[in-house]
Structures are given as structure tokens and as C-alpha cells.
Amino acid sequence: MLKGVNHQIIEVTKPSCEYFERVIFFVKPEFSSVSEGTLRERASTIAGEVGAPPPSKVRQDKLLLVSRLLCAAITGAAVTIIVSKLLFG
Numbered sequence: 001m002l003k004g005v006n007h008q009i010i011e012v013t014k015p016s017c018e019y020f021e022r023v024i025f026f027v028k029p030e031f032s033s034v035s036e037g038t039l040r041e042r043a044s045t046i047a048g049e050v051g052a053p054p055p056s057k058v059r060q061d062k063l064l065l066v067s068r069l070l071c072a073a074i075t076g077a078a079v080t081i082i083v084s085k086l087l088f089g
Contacts, residue, residue: 008032010039015047023047 008027015023025043027034 010043012040012043012047015044015050017048017050020047020050023050 008029010025010027012023012025014021023043025039025046027039031039
């Protein structure tokens with residue numbers, strides 16, 4: 001456990017989740033009197049409960065990205081056509 005000037009910090013260096021190599025928790029001032037073992041145990045439990053995002057969330061993010069890129073391409077093409085008609089048409 002690290003103690004700073006304003007915050008008490010718990011660092012879990014090898015959580016059971018394969019996605020993270022370390023997790024840092026900032027302890028609330030009202031719980032600074034709790035024993036280090038209790039805080040470290042609770043932090044390890046919380047760090048182990050975190051997992052990968054659900055596959056539906058990943059798919060949704062990819063679909064959103066593709067739709068944004070498609071809209072940007074269509075907008076760019078429309079602007080290009082309008083500008084070329086005004087300049088050369």
C-alpha cells in the first residue's frame with residue numbers, strides 16, 4: 001500500500017483477469033483506518049471480477065465505426081460533386 005500526501009493507494013499488480021497487468025485503487029479518506037490486509041483483499045476481489053466487454057458491445061462499437069466512416073465518405077463525395085459542379089459546371 002502506498003501513502004501519498006492526499007491519498008492512500010492500493011495497487012494490485014497481478015489481477016486474475018488476463019486483460020490487465022495492474023489495477024490502482026484510491027482509498028476514500030474515511031476508510032484509511034481500515035487495515036491494509038482488508039483493503040488489499042477487497043481490491044483483489046474487485047480486480048478479479050472485471051472481465052472483457054461482452055461480444056455484443058464489441059460488435060456494436062464496430063458497427064458504429066463502420067457507419068460513421070460510411071457517412072463521412074458519402075458526405076465527402078457529395079461535397080466534391082457540388083464543388084466540381086460549381087467550379088466547372
